Amino acid sequence: MEIRCHRISGGRATGPALVTKEPISFLGTVDPETGVVVDPGHQLYGRSLGAKVLIFPGGKGSTVGSYVIYQLKKRGAAPLAMINIKSEPIVAVGAIISAIPLVDGVAASLLDLEDGTMVTVDADGEMVRVEGAD
């Protein structure tokens, strides 16, 4: 299945989906050294964001979150790509400065996707491809 989307941060990547219906505040919620979600109140508690295509509604919280995304990328613990329903400035800026492909403008039904489904994000071509789903 191919879905049109809107480029926020350029690039292209393929990986297994990690999906949450909750917004993410990168500062405080994610360990910047390991990429593991350390906030027990978050749906993704205990999960690692590394090497995943992270699908979530959008960001929230402190603007320092942009720098946390950058630190994750340098540690090799960042998502391969990210998909938002609607990006806000913290995650958008974080993705751009970290060269992580990020798109938004997809239907909210993408948040029902099963974890582990292979997803390709082609931000430059403004297209998301979901394996096996037609």
Next chain:
Amino acid sequence: MHLSREEERAYQGELGDGLRRAMEILVVLGDIYGADRLIPVRSVQVAGVSFKTIGEAGLEWIKDLRGRVVVPAVLNPAGMDLSRWREMGIDERFAEKQLEIVEAYRRLGVSPDCTCTPYQIRPDLARRGDHLAWSESSAVSFANSVIGARTNREGGPSALAAALVGKTPRYGYHLEEKRIPTHVITVDSDLKASDYGILGYIVGKEVGDGVPRFIFRKRPDVDDLKALGAAMAASGSVALYYFDEDAPSAPKGSEEILVSDKDLQEVREGFAPDDEVEVIAIGCPHSSERELAEVARLLEGKKVERELWICTARAIAERRADLVAKIERSGARVFCDTCMVVSPAGDRYRKMMVNSGKALAYVPTLCKMKAAYGSVEECVGRATGGV
């Protein structure tokens, strides 16, 4: 958003990766906020300077950046006085990281003036009608409301992107229609200088991110306005307000708020100083020359018994070394490049007394200290052993 041919080339990476990333930031923010195009800015003030706020993550990003700013750019306050940090009780490790941050900005061509009041040291950075990309909330408020320039409140990366490109997306406070008053605030009180911080503290909570239009009994002076705007930007997120008669009028049906002596008195009493006060800090936003002179006069012939810090911009302290010497003769200290809110120096104390509505809002949350409020006379009085 429409891009010129030159901007499009930068966006596509034809002018290097640094500019591409900077353009991506501006284009994305422009798209998110519905800007139609980029506009040139006169100057940039970059947030994200104190190691206390941006940490290791922010430092790494700035160190990795390549490029050169194309418009004048200055910095927000750092986490310490860049030369007298030892006297502030800052540890070696923090100091090393903080100096690295400032050095990394300097390499990009950003001037290492660390102040929340760039308008007090460099009037050329902002004139009426100029578009700017400034970050610090009180500076943004002053630029929009007192100078009559136009700026949104930028984050660290978006301000730096604006400095590298020399432009910012045209949305928000750059647009006439976003600068219309939303609230009318009638102040039914003869305000003293120390009332403006309290007034701002009250009104910011009421109007949130609105645009208040004040009706005063008499016109506030420039330091009053600095204090008022800073407090509203901290207790709320007010980035623009009006204070004189030729302000645009608020549309019919706008919310009207009356602030009386009783309202001011209530907040004052809630934050009245007591014996728990261990440290007193003046200079949020950074003290002007006139405010330094006032403190010097109040301290004449006295010795402090409690820690008293006066925060200002380095350029002002250097310009008025005579006032600094007078103040420090009392045992008080004049710190530059930093303030009580962004420095960890206050962390070892339990309660801080301030004369700033902005500091009153932030000291309990960002510094985890209790806060008390008083006029500059009361602050100096408490520091020199009075009650």
